[in-house]
Amino acid sequence: MKKLSEEEARKRIEELREQINYHNYRYYVLNDPIISDEEYDELMRELKELEAMFPHLITPDSPTQRVGAPPREEFGTVRHAMPMLSLEDARNPDELREFDRRIKRALGLPEDATIEYVAEPKYDGTSMEVVYENGRFTRAATRGDGVVGEDVTPNARTIKTLPLRLIATDRWPIPARIDVRGEVLMKKKDFEELNRERMERGEPLFANPRNAAAGSLRQLDPNITAQRKLDFVTWGVGLVEGVEFKTHWDVIDALKSYGFKTSFPVRLAKGIEEVIEYYLELQDKRDDFEYELDGIVVKVNSLELWERLGTTARSPRYAFAGKFKPRQKTTRLIDVVYQVGRTGIITPVAVLEPVEVGGVIVSRATLHNFDEVKRKGVMVGDYVLVQRAGDVIPEIVKPIPERRTGKEKPIEPPKRCPVCGAETVREGAYYKCVNIACPAKLKGMLRHMASRRALDIEGLGEKLSQLLVDRGLVKDPADLFYLKK
Template identity: 60%
Template sequence: MAEKREIPPEVIERVKKLREEIEYHNYRYYVLDSPVISDAEYDALMRELKELEAKYPELVTPDSPTQRVGYPPAKEFRTVPHAIPMLSLDDAFSEEEVLDFDRRVKRFLNLPEDQDIEYTVEPKMDGLAVELVYEDGKFTVGSTRGDGYQGEDVTNNLKTIKSIPLRLFSTDGLPIPRLLEARGEVFMKKEDFKKLNEERLSRGEPPFANPRNAAAGSLRQLDPNVTAQRPLDIYFYGVGRVEGYEFKTQWEILQTLPKWGLKVNPYVRLVKNIREAIAYHHEMEKIRESLPYEIDGIVIKVNDLSLWEKLGTKARSPRYALAYKFPPTQVTTQVLDIIVQVGRTGAVTPVAILKPVQVGGVIVSRATLHNEDEIRRKDVRIGDWVLVQRAGEVIPEIVMVIKERRTGNEKPFKMPEVCPVCGTKLVRKPGEAVWRCPNRGCYGQLVRHILHFASRGAMDIEGLGTKVAEALVDRGLVQDVGDLYYLKVEDLLQLPGFALKKARNLYEAIQRSKKTTLARFLYALGIRHVGEVAAQLLAKHFKSLEAIKKASMADLLSVPGIGPEAARSVWEWFRNERNLKTLEKLLQAGITFEEEAEEAPAEKPLEGKTFVFTGALKSMTREEAKRRVQALGGRVASSVSRNVDYVVVGENPGSKYDRARALGLKMINEEEFLKLIGQKP
């Protein structure tokens, strides 16, 4: 049996000193975000500690900074009971519900309704709740919230999070408690979430749906070495059992935890009454998008801990705390059906009919499925439970299918072979993701063509909306847009809900639209690939409708900003007999063109901004959009990366859309893009 060697006292002292220094610098860097040494100096301290521990392995302890990684994978998570239950909070979604909470607290405490109660407020992190047990300052056990009474042992995984101290220390002489059960929320920052999803996509792995899922999935890895590769962080918000130190208020807890090296959200606040708590909620909702992490509301807690004991708890939640939630941006709902819609260009787009649900403060009952390929890629079926997301005006969209909830009764969707409106056989050109109805006389296309023709950027016919367009086509009053100018007041009186005044108003709006510009008229015609910008370029170059009509392919291609697709579409449109009849009808009705005022040269507001386009734009071709961005100082990238500032989402977007969403990039629709480039939608 080998003799136990004697370790020099100076080595033992040096190892102890190195650990203290490294933990202090971790605290400065990861908790205070205020390092006092360089990375190189920190690396030198860590290297020296590793060398000494390698030389004297008997000095290695579980709480050494070198032991944050390297634990062997576990076969399964063991269960850890919570000495004091980690209860969930009741939710509130309105001011009235929050005021009711305040009134209940006062009634329970026999306080007058006009007496103020002091509360603490803090952002409600959208992550995974955990409890960390420190005995004599040493981190011994960490667990998830689980069912509130017991959770999973994730000690070794939590040790990989560098903002978690393996040993508590006092920054201002405060005694360290003999026992401290610290509670916090593990989360992943938005930027780190983007990078992680980008890496997963590059390896062909499915992206996480949101930062919360990413954080939970990362912490619940059986192999701590996997968790160590994930950029997790934590904010502490409370305590369970404490021995050796006494707290009187929740605010004192929030002020004391950082003094022991435990990170607390910088936005925590003490407020005098419930009205100030509500004001804090509105304040946090305004800055929500600018925060580096996801929050889904605020947490309101009675500040005085002695009142916690009096208020007590219900079966699953405390009476002294409340989660005041923001409207959700992601929710779960069911796909009741999948239908297809026919656009004005004949594009047939699948749409999910959803069980109505509130997303981001708006009731959503439909979500775009973009095209047949996307349905296959996400495997969306009728009857599926899905995660739906809404962000800005680009969404709602289906993020993912919750396949665990399938019963076997779900039905796969099959794209129809014929147009659901007119029965014409659908076609899909090579290289395109979209199926189209080739029938120019299709009812669905005609209704949407009328709406496009009457839209603000085209002929600007006020009062001609979807229901009116459908009624005009249903009654056979309009068979092409030319017929609009031959309608009489008595014709309009046939429409549902039309009395004399309404009929006269629409008649007069149609008559007023006869005076327009060549550019607006060209755009109104709905020529494929000719948006507002292309229409302006053509009008400026050719000066007259007759010149455009007679232009050859070579003439059209000579127009700066007009690409081959747009040129061919224009050339073909003016050689189609049906189109020429409609055009003649419009001109005979009295359409006249006035000169358009020249726009002042634009500044370069997009300087340094990078754009990516996915899907078709209505107002211009992809090439035109690229030229506009470049003219305003921006650049257009061909692929999605985290360096992209804006992803412009048009009709039927492709795989770039999924990748951009997975990376959490800013996505804008066509209307928002037009505003950015200074063009009226």
């Protein structure tokens, strides 16, 4: 990072905070991320570095001092008895070793000391806390901003892998209260089946199993949630009354005993090198799992050491995540097409020679906007590196200039709308069609009107919206209300 003056740092910090807050809102509230996990992590890392260089610029409302974005008011809200913190992450074995060194320093241990860790898969789902009182399920809430979440109790009740009553054993009696935390997930095969059904009905497809799980859990109608094949896989607890655990391994054992589905495979590791062995093993086998994985979670096993290590405002000091490398492949960019959204924003989409990335055939990748195209220097005809970063929407990482032949063509912003031919105007990083009668905008508006967040019109999906506009039956959204059989 280049050296900045205090004023330059102040300006960049504010820019980063605005970007991160916006992406937190897209991710945590709308369940509709538009950047990959890796891109988000880079923004957060840059902000942390700048705040470390200029600590007097840290403010209480900085994203580094909190966990996420506040929930919407469509559901009731629930305050977690104990905050659901996020984890700091490592992206390679060396960074995993650095976390180990940091923990030893905090505990005053020599560098050659051996710490016992529990290593678990990091499932790519949506986090939820479930409260049990005297063994009975009483409430469920999303993670939300880590302090306050959305009450999804009726929806959670429909998840078959979530026990409504806990099972008592001699070893693990039922606590007076236990707040169980875990991940709401959808198996890859169930996600593919759901998207096939949505395609047949002309409904928008989910980008990945995580979005499908989050969208299913947050349905206003629990009957829709019940139709989706969701699982709840536990990874920890919050407040516990009436039972005492000494280790995280005890927690996992108790949760399994109580009737929960727990993470698998879990490893009790003697030192960081055994953790790294587990990390590399799961990274190689990630495509064999029934759920999407994006890394591992590593926790100090001793809960007494948890107390000694404590937490920051944002994350625990006794646990961290090891993120897997993004899935990447090289292919050729053969064309660029332009998509027009309901607001008129024109998005460039790369057409690729089909390539398999992480078990999925990728033939298109988002280019986000024309500033991004310019920044990356991508051209039609380029060989490009493609990744499913965070296993979300495929994107182009960079071109491979050394493979250019001289026949490549620059990607130019369209002067006219590719759908209606109207002139385009630039707004920031985007080009827009300003024709209010543009068929693409009209189709998008109809789909939006039909969505559950708007008028909730059953049966009005992508195919029917297209048919109504193409046949001239709807020339304005208001025409919907005058249609006759």
